[in-house]
Amino acid sequence: MSTRREARVTAARAIRSHAEDVVRAALVALPPRERTRRGLAFHAYQRQVRTIMRADPVAFEVVETRMLAEGHRTSVIEVTLRGEVGVDAGDMLHVLWRNDLDRIAAADAVTAARFWTTPIPHRPSRWARVGASGLLESVVDLSASTDSDPARAERITPRFFTVAGVEASDVRLQVTHTAGMPPRAASFLARVRPGDVVEARVLPHPHRVAHDGPGLAVVTGSGAAGVFAALRAGASGIRLVWGLGDKQLAPWVQEELREHLRAGRLSSLRLALRPERVTDLLVDEPIEQMAWIYVSGHESMGAAVDAALRARLGESVLREMSDGLRCIVST
Structure with missing residues (x-):
């Protein structure tokens, strides 16, 4: 945005x-x-x-x-x-x-x-x-x-x-x-x-979620829009880490997410609820095994996730993924 x-x-x-x-x-x-x-x-x-x-x-x-x-x-x-x-x-x-x-x-x-x-x-x-x-x-x-x-x-x-x-x-x-x-x-x-x-x-925009996994999406709030777009279009193998703060999901979207999990479009779903942050959940995510990474949300979250990715993957790997549109930061 x-x-x-x-x-x-x-x-x-x-x-x-x-x-x-x-x-x-x-x-x-x-x-x-x-x-x-x-x-x-x-x-x-x-x-x-x-x-x-x-x-x-x-x-x-x-x-x-x-x-x-x-x-x-x-x-x-x-x-x-x-x-x-x-x-x-x-x-x-x-x-x-x-x-x-x-x-x-x-x-x-x-x-x-x-x-x-x-x-x-x-x-x-x-x-x-x-x-x-x-x-x-x-x-x-x-x-x-x-x-x-x-x-x-x-x-x-x-x-x-x-x-x-x-x-x-x-x-x-x-x-x-x-x-x-x-x-x-x-x-x-x-x-x-x-x-x-x-x-x-x-x-159109080059910054969009890939439709084939394994991939990791780290988002906050309505930054999940690109992930929903991919899931609703038939993407598969997405690991979603979604920061919601104190917000509670409506029943209809809870059911939609359960269906994405049953169908394999989501391979995992983890919600970060206050005081937890998305970076807390990244600690045990298999980041090194991901074919792509997508980050979307507010700027401070993007900066924190970027620092975590650099610490795990290293500067050169992250730059290579970014140049190849396999690491997308949309904040």
Whole structure:
């Protein structure tokens, strides 16, 4: 997931975004700098990204939301969307989130305005006009300020979410929501209801769970989305270490995990519940026997797991696995 933020967009920032786009265009046109499997995969990915980001987003209808895991202050929610565009297991949705209605109601009254659009990678800023409702709903980030002037206010920037499963035209996302967190992208997805429309771009990504074991996945919270995507697509031989803190799994997901175990898609399942951490469970995991390793979750966990892997495997082995896309850290 991405937490990139964009401050106010002035004419100078808009012009700079076009200079940045020239650099990005050159980078994807040049031969890849790294000839490793990882380097080649990401070079091809960046070419795809440029084409996708320059196109308009597509609409998905919310079909269902359900609680996946719930704790004292933090929960994980699974959202099912339905669209008419192809999505594969492990792809990402670049979601264009919107401000919540309470924030909009508390904002200053505005009229239609001309403004510089928010630059995103491969899509530089342009001069545009939007009505008052559109400005408050999808341009300025009202969680950062109640200032509704697009020349002064921080901007809404889309966020990436890993697809947690695909079935026909239905796409599942998993999102972590914490009480008191700013009502941005995660809060937006946590509060959608059936019938709502979510706009997003669909992007493939080299960082995805392999479909053949033996492999080890170490994740926290909704970082398990990529693992669920692989399991639901028929992967096998996955050893899953999942950090949940104080969260308890909903009955439906407990049954789904039991079925993955019975079918051999999961070869083992270990849950780290507070005060235990995922690194505590790695001590007796057969890391050296794994064909691949996947790590996804918050950054501090990723750093701790990386240190544990380096201690067990050594710097050179870990680098070789990373270059070959057999060790993936997505935090």
